[in-house]
Amino acid sequence: MKNIHIGSLIKQRVEELNIDMKRIVSFFKNLSEKEITDHYKKKSIDTEHLLRWSKLLEYDFFRIYTQHIILFAPVGKTVSKTTTTPSSLPNYRKNVYTKEIIDFVLDLYTKENKKIQEISNEYNIPKNTINNWIKKYL
Known part of the structure; x- marks a missing residue:
């Protein structure tokens, strides 16, 4: 919780749900497959993209930051x-x-x-x- 690497958490959730790359590319529309895989490597990403990831993966990634604020x-x-x-x-x-x-x-x-x-x-x-x-x- 102290050190957040949002890209790895997104990747973990994608793997848990076993979501196909084609579905992700289709959902994001303006991102290529490479740009999506680049998100997995990033410590932080744009909030608009994080919101899209939260919707696609049905997980509130913003809550991770909220919990960090509460604790630290x-x-x-x-x-x-x-x-x-x-x-x-x-x-x-x-x-x-x-x-x-x-x-x-x-x-x-x-x-x-x-x-x-x-x-x-x-x-x-x-x-x-x-x-x-x-x-x-x-």
């Missing part, structure tokens, strides 16, 4: 002008944790024997939240 972006450690400046963009709550995030944190606690305080400090997740997950899911 510092909360409250920096002062940002955007927090005080109103925006017309939608405001999403950062503390909405997905099941994958919860499972990841619980694995850290159970399998890697990390202490709640360590997890809380490293990922900026409140200790109370982690304790609630432990009570609910373990």
Whole structure:
């Protein structure tokens, strides 16, 4: 989760679904077979293409980045002008944790024997939240 190579994840999903190259080329229309295989080698790709891949493969690749932000972006450690400046963009709550995030944190606690305080400090997740997950899911 920390180092994202989106191309390899797309390739993995294509292989899981066993999607034929002809179907992919047909879906993208403006990309050649070589350009498609080049996507598999890229660490990042254009968001328009990522959206198309998400639709074709029926998988939300953007969620990978969202989970990365939830786990690795510092909360409250920096002062940002955007927090005080109103925006017309939608405001999403950062503390909405997905099941994958919860499972990841619980694995850290159970399998890697990390202490709640360590997890809380490293990922900026409140200790109370982690304790609630432990009570609910373990």
